[in-house]
Amino acid sequence: MLGENGAGKTTLMRIIAGVAKNYKGTIELDGETREDRRKAKLSFTDGLTGFSDSSKIQDVVNFYINIFSDFDENEFEELRKFMKLDPEMKLSQLSRGMREKLIIALTFARKADLYLLDEPFGGIDAMARKKIINSIIMWKDEKSTILISDHFVNEISALLDEIVVVKDNTILEHKTADEIRENHKSIDEYYEGLYEDEDE
Numbered sequence: 001m002l003g004e005n006g007a008g009k010t011t012l013m014r015i016i017a018g019v020a021k022n023y024k025g026t027i028e029l030d031g032e033t034r035e036d037r038r039k040a041k042l043s044f045t046d047g048l049t050g051f052s053d054s055s056k057i058q059d060v061v062n063f064y065i066n067i068f069s070d071f072d073e074n075e076f077e078e079l080r081k082f083m084k085l086d087p088e089m090k091l092s093q094l095s096r097g098m099r100e101k102l103i104i105a106l107t108f109a110r111k112a113d114l115y116l117l118d119e120p121f122g123g124i125d126a127m128a129r130k131k132i133i134n135s136i137i138m139w140k141d142e143k144s145t146i147l148i149s150d151h152f153v154n155e156i157s158a159l160l161d162e163i164v165v166v167k168d169n170t171i172l173e174h175k176t177a178d179e180i181r182e183n184h185k186s187i188d189e190y191y192e193g194l195y196e197d198e199d200e
């Protein structure tokens with residue numbers, strides 16, 4: 001899901017996740033419209049809001065273990081090590097990138113049909129980002145889907161099967177990556193082309 005600042009990506013993602021309640025319309029996920037049933041099928045970590053700064057990573061994990069029956073502690077341990085996160089660190093001690101790594105680890109430690117990642121890599125350094133992007137497909141079942149929102153596409157373009165472009169709070173385009181690759185040099189070029197007229 002691509003779009004510039006303020007396009008409406010986070011809002012749409014929070015609506016899909018059942019976190020934002022103020023909307024008109026119907027959200028259907030795999031045939032389910034009921035919020036509780038939808039929520040049971042998806043994994044989304046809403047920016048760690050609700051946890052105090054003095055909470056340790058381990059406290060957050062304990063909360064996830066209690067709340068989500070599909071949270072896999074061993075899977076989280078693997079991901080935590082991959083992200084080089086110390087479970088004793090407090091949220092207040094985490095850099096932006098470390099916080100984002102924790103969100104990714106928590107999100108994929110659950111077993112879900114849909115994983116939602118809202119601008120997941122903005123603060124993560126280039127090397128770690130590359131490693132995460134190369135591994136992300138292995139962290140999900142073959143059948144499950146990942147929805148990633150971002151304002152640039154370059155680094156993740158190889159992963160993408162479908163592109164949804166959000167602009168002015170609406171879905172401007174929804175195409176398969178193959179369709180775009182057939183008609184454009186790259187997904188990057190296609191995406192930039194959508195904004196070219198505006199810059200002139």
Ligand SMILES: Nc1ncnc2c1ncn2[C@@H]1O[C@H](COP(=O)(O)OP(=O)(O)OP(=O)(O)O)[C@@H](O)[C@H]1O
Nearest residue numbers: 003004005006007008009010011012119151169170
């Ligand atoms: N469908 C919508 N209808 C009305 N207002 C919306 C809609 N979607 C988003 N907004 C409003 O537009 C503003 C920006 O939305 P949002 O934070 O979702 O953008 P974003 O694409 O995630 O931006 P960024 O990339 O900067 O994080 C918010 O104030 C939000 O309430």
